[in-house]
Amino acid sequence: MKTAAIIVAAGRGIRAGGELPKQFQPLRGRIVLEHSIAAFSLHPQVDRIILVINPDDRDLLPALPDVELVDGGATRDASVQAGLNAAKGADLVLIHDAARPLVSQRIITDVLDALKTHAGAAPALPVTDALWRGKDGQVQAPHPREGLFRAQTPQGFHLNRILAAHAAHNGGALDDVEVALTAGLDVAIVTGDAANMKITMPGDFTRAEQMMEQDMDIRLGNGYDVHRFCDGDHVVLCGVKLPHSHGLDGHSDADVGMHAVTDAIYGALAMGDIGQHFPPSDPQWKGAASFIFLEHAVKMVGDHGFTISNVDCTLVCEMPKIGPHAVAMRREMARIMGMDTGRVSVKATTSEQLGFTGRKEGIAALATVTLVKI
Secondary structure: OOEEEEEEEOOOOHHHOOOOOHHHOEEOOEEHHHHHHHHHHOOOOOOEEEEEEOHHHHHHOOOOOOEEEEEOOOOHHHHHHHHHHHOEOEOEEEEEEOOOOOOOHHHHHHHHHHOOOOOEEEEEEEOOOOEEEEEOOEEEEEEOOOOOEEEOOOEEEEHHHHHHHHHHOOOOOOOHHHHHHHOOOOEEEEEOOOOOOOOOOOHHHHHHHHHHHHOOOEEEEEEEEEEEEEOOOEEEEOOEEEEOOOEEOOOOOOOHHHHHHHHHHHHHOOOOOHHHHOOOOOHHHOOOOOHHHHHHHHHHHHHOOEEEEEEEEEEEOOOOOOHHHHHHHHHHHHHHHOOOHHHEEEEEEOOOOOHHHHOOOEEEEEEEEEEEEO
């Protein structure tokens, strides 16, 4: 089953204040919608991410690798339908408000699990406060709270069924569950999360930051690797092939920089090193491209509920010259890890002709990686 996440970000969010729509305002080093996108991009069951935006807001977007952009409409209904039409080819869709940046991996998983037996599913929290009916600033009567829930997103559906439901709806629905119910679809309730709040008013930004601080889990990992020179006519460093008078000796392609970064990720997760996940005694890894190891480590980051905040790799060698290729290396590493290039550093130094690197016997690499719990 293929799953597409549709993140709706075409609204104006006037009540939240600020010069920009709320989904483009900063929240802990990123704009709000980046946090929402990150949650879905790291989930192993989400295959595509579709971002529905106001066409006038395209210039406000940062680089978003692997995110499909779709222009929204004048209403939320129209924007969702634009996202649904773009999702054709998927089996399941998760429709999420961009202004809910703290959605958890658990909620996404629970919604998808519920879709195995229902046409739709959505997270919600039972109402626990006393409820009143009021008029002109005065309480008129109490209202029973039994059976009442506070709706959240993502709201998940089988694509063909929610497409048909939207096509038949007159418009003006508060959310997609209302559209589904009007069409007679059954919608399961999964347990929501108080942290999965929707930013609506100015004070909600502070509340969101406080919740993120309470859940803050930052991990640092260090990696180190070294390979000796051998016969050859090129080396591969951080995914880039450089012509050289020698090659690097190793069981795989001996990409010392990528190996150091991969080990740093495993270290931050406390999950061992490359040798434990890809034993050099296993012949299937003979001559393997090192991006296989790095992609595996990056997937583990998402599986454990983290995102990579930044990567810093230092190559230690007298030759070849790294400077002319550093930008290409950063781009290739960022592409493999699904990160913005501005969060990936590749630099070089010499060892002042000391030690094995100083004697031009090989290349060493050191790397540091920061992981942040999402």
